[in-house]
Amino acid sequence: MSTSSNVYIMTTNLDLARRLLALSQSGLHFTPQEYDRERYREIIDIATTLLAAESPESAEKLRSVWFVEDGYATPKIDVRGAIFRDDRVLLVRETTDGKWTLPGGWADVNDSPSHAVEKEIEQETGFTARAVKLAALYDRNLHEHPPYLFHAWKAFFICEITGGEARTSHETDGVEFFSLSELPELSTGRSTAKQIARMYEHHLNRTWEAEFD
Structure with a gap:
């Protein structure tokens, strides 16, 4: 979602x-x-x-x-999956703003973090994937995203494609791999160029520890 x-x-x-x-x-x-x-x-x-x-x-x-929910107020959790192939990154184009981002979205209740990002990738890209590394857990407020009503934490995973094929969804109308030097206009509320570049470094260095704010 x-x-x-x-x-x-x-x-x-x-x-x-x-x-x-x-x-x-x-x-x-x-x-x-x-x-x-x-x-x-x-x-x-x-x-x-x-x-x-x-x-x-x-x-x-x-x-x-x-107030879509009540109870004790806590940050929302956004999961993002970074997939690289031949030094190119997999992005999806959001129908809501026509801009591109790493696939992902809000984590659902009863999902584990890794299952949440794997599900988002399949829903938005058509590819099945496996989360192989938690690369970063960021506070949205600290990473050059536009101001937003909710406080959110963003979990970035390095993922690998295990099957499927590219297709769009009701949330995405584009699924493509892009060179890191030629990224399209990004939906910066979801992913930034700096975050994508950092995820590529984690992709190349799988033994790095996860980053966190």
């Missing part, structure tokens, strides 16, 4: 508003006191109103996107 709910927000206060929403979500989950619950709901209204002032989305839309 790709990161399809892409609510990008151009604001210097995004981290603060995101923190307010997370605290309110967790507070609503834990407190039984209605007075406190009213205060948390008011904080949600204030945070989404501030975000809406610097976003093309309404406060109501921001609230509905954030």
Whole structure:
């Protein structure tokens, strides 16, 4: 499942508003006191109103996107699979923005990390693959991605094709191998050129330890 709910927000206060929403979500989950619950709901209204002032989305839309689930607020997990063949990298073109990325998306409940990335590769490219190495676990906020409503961690795996053939999907309308020196326009909310280059180094150096923030 790709990161399809892409609510990008151009604001210097995004981290603060995101923190307010997370605290309110967790507070609503834990407190039984209605007075406190009213205060948390008011904080949600204030945070989404501030975000809406610097976003093309309404406060109501921001609230509905954030509160797709309840309970204690935690970072979302995005998995990406890096596959190289003859010094070329496998990329997919996302239908949502027409730009290219390493195949991947949000990890599903009950999936292990390696199965999640293998499933994403098959769904988006038609190839079956095996995850052979966890190369990096990055904090999305620290790696030159555009501002985003949710806090997310990104797990990058080095993978190898085991079968199948290239095909598109309802999420992707292009599947191709590209030279590292001639990358197409990238969907930088998903993968950056610097990350692809770093994954190539991990592909060449399988004994390197995984990187993490």
